[in-house]
Amino acid sequence: MKAAVRPERYTNLQLLLHWLVAALVAFQYLFNEGIMASWHFYAHGDAATPEDFSGANLHVLVGLTVLLLAIVRLAVRISHGTPAAPEGEPRPLRILATATHHLLYLLIFLVPLSGAMAWFFVIERAATGHNLTKALLLAVxxxxxxxxxxxxxxxxxxxxSRMLPSRR
Incomplete structure (x- = not known):
């Protein structure tokens, strides 16, 4: 259940989860060569090197970790609440911020789910969905x-500043 009183700042757990997911998502974008090469092996019969398979396994493991952390993040968000929007924030900006957060959560679930479906079940459409959602995630x-x-x-x-650790 959502907290009745909105907190002034995010909890340390919320901050940890936010920055951990952010770092892991960045890692996935920066180091995805192994999964791309290995996907061609699985989907098209091309040869993949042991290094590519290692990279693919790491990519899959990190992706599943992102999914698990997203579940925890959502549960913590629901149970602890979030700080209110800043005073005087223009309504259109508040709507955009809310929509952006909702879309971020949706994509943080869809990207690893579509990737897992593509990888474990060799579903081309899931791979296409994964590529589309990861591009949209980057934009968001x-x-x-x-x-x-x-x-x-x-x-x-x-x-x-409320997304950074407290200096108390």
Whole structure:
């Protein structure tokens, strides 16, 4: 059940989960050569090197970890709540921020699920869905970062600082 009173900032667990998922998602984008080469082996019969298989296994493991952490993140978000939007935030910006967060959560589930379906069941459509959702995830992550920077620089709100560990 959602907390009745909205917290002033995110909990340490929420911060840890946010930054851990962010780091793992970045890792997935930066180091995906092994899975791409191995996918061709599985789907098209091309040869893959042992290094590619190792890279593919790591990619799959990290993807499943992201999915597990996303489940935990959502449960913690529901049970602990989230801070309110900054005072005086324009309504269109608040709507965009809410939509962006909802889309981020949806994509953080869809990307690893579609990847797992493609990998474990060799489903071409799931691979296509995985490629589309990972491209959309990247775009939404960039929008999310831009929004945080606008909050910090233009509106001088505490949105960015409340995503960092407390200095108490």
């Amino acid at each position: 992550v960039l929008l999310h970062i831009a929004g945080a920077l606008v909050q910090a620089v233009v509106f001088r709100s505490n949105v960015f």
